[in-house]
Amino acid sequence: MSDLSDVNLDPASRNELQQFIETEQAQSRVQTQVRDLTSMCWDKCVGSISSGFSRGEYSCLANCVDRFLDTSIYLVKKVEDRRAGITGQ
DSSP: OOOOTTSOOOHHHHHHHHHHHHHHHHHHHHHHHHHHHHHHHHHHHOOSOOSSOOHHHHHHHHHHHHHHHHHHHHHHHHHHHHHHHHHHO
16 A cells, blocks of 8 residues: 555545555556466467467366466455454454
């Protein structure tokens, strides 16, 4: 989070700006994750560039994306569970 305490804004504008910054940061994280996923799966699954993906390449890409998403969802859930445990104590 950015520190907005030095910015001369009314509380409503400060909250709106903070939400905007958080949204932009979240979008940036998603874009970075998509770029990393694309690069990782492409390098792992695609041998050479042709007019289309072979059956094996297509299957590999689909499995790679599925595993990446499953892992990401699992990790987010674990972090949320840990956060809930800390705040619940």
